[in-house]
Amino acid sequence: MHAQHLNHPLVERSKREALLHAAPMLDRAIQAACGAIEEEQRNARSVSRRLQLGDAHAALLRYAPRVRAEFPQVLMQRIEAALREDTQPDPRRRPSSEDSALALLDDTEVARFVEASRLQQSAMPVIERSLGVLDSLMSSVLGLPVVRAELNPFRPDVYCGALLRVLEDQPEAAEVRALWTRHIGRPFAAELHALYEALIALLEASGVEEARYRLRLTEGSGPGASRGGGRGAELAEGAGGAEGGRSGGGGATGGGFGSGGAGGAGDATAAQGAHRAPVAGSGSARARARAFMPRMDQLSQVRPAVGAAMIREFLYRPQWVEEYDEPLPPGYYDAVDAEMGGLARRPQTAFDAAAHALDREQRRSQGVMERPARPVGVELPLPPDDWGENGSVQARARALMELKAKAKKISQVLGLDAVRALIDQVAGDERMLAPVREAFVALEPALLRMALDHPRFFGDEAHPARLFVEAVAQRSFKYNDEFDPEFEHFMQPVRAAVRELVELPVAAPKDFEERRLALQTGWKARDDGDHDARMQAQNSMQFAQERQTLADRIAWEFSLRSDLVGVPAVVADFLYRDWSLVIAHAQLTNAGARLDPGGYLAVVSDLLWSVNREQAIKQPARLFEVVPGLIKTLRRGLGMLGKEPAETQAFFDALIRYHDPVLRLRRLRSAQDVEASGFARTGDSWDALPVLEEQAAEQPAPRKAEQPWLGRHEREAAGFEDTADELEWAPPAGPMPAEASAGGAADAAVPVLTETVEPAVDGSVQPSPAAPAAASPADLTESELLTRIRAEVARLRVGDWVDLYVHGVWRRAQLSWMSDNGSLFMFVSHGGRAHSMTQRTCEKLMRLRHLHPVDIDPVVERALKRLSEGADSEIEPSASPALV
Known part of the structure; x- marks a missing residue:
């Protein structure tokens, strides 16, 4: 290998x-x-x-x-x-x-x-x-x-x-x-x-064919094995006895039934391969090869008349040239001359500038997702302002026929037809905006000249010409609006590169390579301008994930503490969900080598002791000494983390209640002192506090967070204000039940995907004029619909593009980051603007049809696959005599 x-x-x-x-x-x-x-x-x-x-x-x-x-x-x-x-x-x-x-x-x-x-x-x-x-x-x-x-x-x-x-x-x-x-x-x-x-x-x-198994014959397995000897006892990649016979030295050279060693082996595989590997010089083999050849009048046409099966076989099988290629007969050139004469007599297909301008204005007035794809193809004219003479259908056809007239072998003509067929397929790929597809049509003459010297280059994924086409196509997926100034800025250097390649007498592979690298250098420079904003948002998300991972580990260590036994559930839950985040944040942001920055880990012992009623009531003086510093440290840590006071107020109210028995003794003693001094009691402010619920019978256990916690400022930096519902981030007042999940009731409140909806300012649901009109199948159940949406979300990977409806505008955004468990996503649109969301929000947006994944499969490979799909249902051309 x-x-x-x-x-x-x-x-x-x-x-x-x-x-x-x-x-x-x-x-x-x-x-x-x-x-x-x-x-x-x-x-x-x-x-x-x-x-x-x-x-x-x-x-x-x-x-x-x-x-x-x-x-x-x-x-x-x-x-x-x-x-x-x-x-x-x-x-x-x-x-x-x-x-x-x-x-x-x-x-x-x-x-x-x-x-x-x-x-x-x-x-x-x-x-x-x-x-x-x-x-x-x-x-x-x-x-x-x-x-x-x-x-x-x-x-x-x-x-x-x-x-x-x-x-x-x-x-x-x-x-x-x-x-x-x-x-x-x-x-x-x-x-x-x-x-x-x-x-x-x-x-x-992708056109890969199976390799052959090597058969090893033992002694006595047949006359071919006993007399062939040497390497003739092995059948390698030959497709019949003829190939084996050549390696064995003693086998027959025709059909594989001779007395050579490989001839005997060839007998086993003649049925599957004899038609693929005819022997050079054999009359019957040449006749079989002729059965696969197109007629010369097919090869001489402007429009590719060669079947998709032939093009696929030609591009995918390296052995094709060796097996089937041969010089073109004189009759082929007569047919080419006749076709060129007919081409000159055909009426010219002129570009209608007025109709194009009117259509452009109409399309500009439509929403991005409402515009139908504009047809583009090799037989349609291109705007002359952009492409000059290359925009003419007749000019491109003449270039093709002139190259067909220069061809010497069948492989060269098939290479020309393969280029035209594939460019027509790429031009019809509506995933790309029309100006990009027009650029590929305009590039056709340069690709045709390349095919004359390298007929099978489109079958090579690493060929510079194919890489050039693929690079432009993949970059174009960044844009969803042909009227966006950013898109026009992208197209200008692309048009210039295409014009340069077409104007060269013969564009060599290095010419395509140089222009691709130049374009990618310019793209990188533009991307670097958005780098700071993108990295700031991404770093915020990555830090939140690292902090949550460390917090989950700290929470698990908390659960192993012996002084946690018998602690009220609200306190244990606070330690697991909130305070573990505080400690993790302090450790990750501490520039020094302190083991407990901020003293947030040491305060846990005081907190657990203070809520142990049996111990605290025996040492009231210590409680009076500990509580002020304890409360101060807790609030300082939560403030550093970015927790809103309202998020933890329920915990502090409960904490006061758990300290109340000892404080009540102090109040009683103070009241006795007041009465002894002649003053009356003025009431008890603690009576206004909510009554503490009975302690849960089962101690809550730490659970790994499904998604990282983010503070308000972190959510704003990551772009959550565009997509996330604030309620999604509000923590529950008490311990989170074990059966709570990322789905639940929130999913039930989301309308089904059978109509397009857009939340209005007043909270009502209004039809969205910008959303696409496609509806899900009516026979889908709620469960099937949810399963389909979740499967779509699960397929998202970093680098994927989506169309995202944000504040009344459809934005093309790329998935820049996702959490390890797939619960958080951060998309980045033009200008480095971040749009982050949870998995639930992503599912909701898909259900509302406000988020659409964009298919970014390679365009050339897709075109080849379409040819392959067409070949599967296509009948092979019947054998016919060649035009001589």
Whole structure:
């Protein structure tokens, strides 16, 4: 395997696909495993067995979020390690080396190896079929001539090893982890099979063909094997006995049924490959190749008449040129001359400037999401003010025909037709604004000249010309309004680069590379202008997440304190949710090396002692001494954190009530002193305080926060004022119930997606004129609708673009940051303006159709896929005699 194949674009895309599926697939497998453990627990006859299964079930639920978060990272590390593995010269030596290595392992490592083998063996019946196909496709991507299953970076042992690693890292007994592994094996195998199917679909859609399996014949397996000898006993990547015969030296060279060693092997695969690999010089093979060739009158036309299947085969199969290419016959040039004569006689398609100006004004008056996509194609004229002569349909057609007249081989003509077909597909991709698509149509002459020298360049993802097209397209996804001055600023250098490339006699790959790099340099300079605002908002969100993570750990440490036993629930909840944040904030912002900056950790002991009625009532003098400093420190810490006084007032009222028994003794003594002095009592201000509820029977436990807490100033810096409902951030007055979730009643209050709504100023719901008119299917239930929306949110990744309706304006924004658990999102629109929201808000906006993810799949790949989809339903051209 060559090093360049490790960085192949398809390998990178497969890795991204695997990373995208990693957390959800493990989440579903854990849920299924929990169900299986519960079922076994119900059927268990032994009490001890039921308790053991119950502990395993509870522990798996407890560590599920942590396992889900760790699995993708561990998996990617193992995939990268698998890609870096050196290929062994002889795969047959692999088992012995593994046996030797196994002998050197200690007992723990042997147990881990055995556990991984069991997990893999339990998965094989489920994944065997899809794994075989994936092994073959991935071997082709890695540039291997034959299938090497042990070099597939997505093989089962990589996934099983990653799963066992994250399970072993959890602080549970080995017996509990063994139960997890036993019950998760089957559902994990089903998820692995689904992933393999997704990877297969991805690779096949990209035109990857399966590598061949190498067959090794043993002695006595047939006359071909006994007499061929040497390498003739192996069938490599040849597609029939003819290829094998050449390697064996003794086999027949025709159909693979000769007496050579490879001839015998070729007999096994002749059915699947004989039509693909005809032998050069064979009359029957040449005739079979002719059956795949288009007629010369098809190749000579302006409009591509070659089928999509032929274009796909031509671009995707490196062997095509060797197998099918040949010089063009004289009759082809006669047909080209006739087509050029007909082109000169056809009426000119003029650009209607008046109609274009009227349409432009009408579109400008429409909302961004209301404008229909303007049609663009290779057979439509372009604005001459922007593109000059290249805007003429006839000029571009003449350029194509002149190049067809210069072509010498069939591959060159197919390359020209492939460029025109793909540019027409890209021009029809309505995800891009019309001026961008017009630029690609205007670029067609330069791409055609490139195709004459490099006919198959559009099939190479790393070719500079294709990279130029893709870079411009991807950058254009930043804009959703062609009348925005920012978009026009983007288009000016793009138009200039296109005009320069078209004006060159022949644009070399380096010319496309230079202009792409120049454009990207300018884009980076503009992005750097928004960098400070974007990073300020992003740093605020990242700090909040780090603070919350540390606070969750501090809260867990609080729960282990012995003096927390018997503490009132409101105090314990305050420590878990509020005071842990104060301590975390102080530690993260402390520039020095102090262990307890601000003394916020030390005050916890005084707080817990002060609410212990039995201890405090025995030492009232200490309470009188402690309380003033305690209250002052608590308020100082909450103020530093940014907590609003109203958020914690209920806690301080309750705290006074818990101090009341000791204070009452002081008041009674003071009252006796007053009466003894002759003054009357003036009342009790504590009587106005709310009555304290009875202490909960169950002590609240710390729970990991679903999303980081943010103060008011932090929310403003992160852009929450645009999207987040303030009620979403108001903390509950008492301890949060364990069953509270990110969904709940808030989702029930959101209107369904069957009509477009926009909250009005007075709080009522009014139809939104700017929202798109598409409605969800009427047969969707509420549960199905919510599931679809949540799945859409779960697919969001950093770098994705969305259309976001903010303050009556549709903004194109990019997902710049998201929390580790996917509960917080920060989008950034033009000017570095941040728009942050919780997962609930994101779901609400999608439901209101105020947030739309933008499909940013590569445009050239999408065009190729459309050709492939057309080829699947297309009938191959029938064999016909060539025009000579």
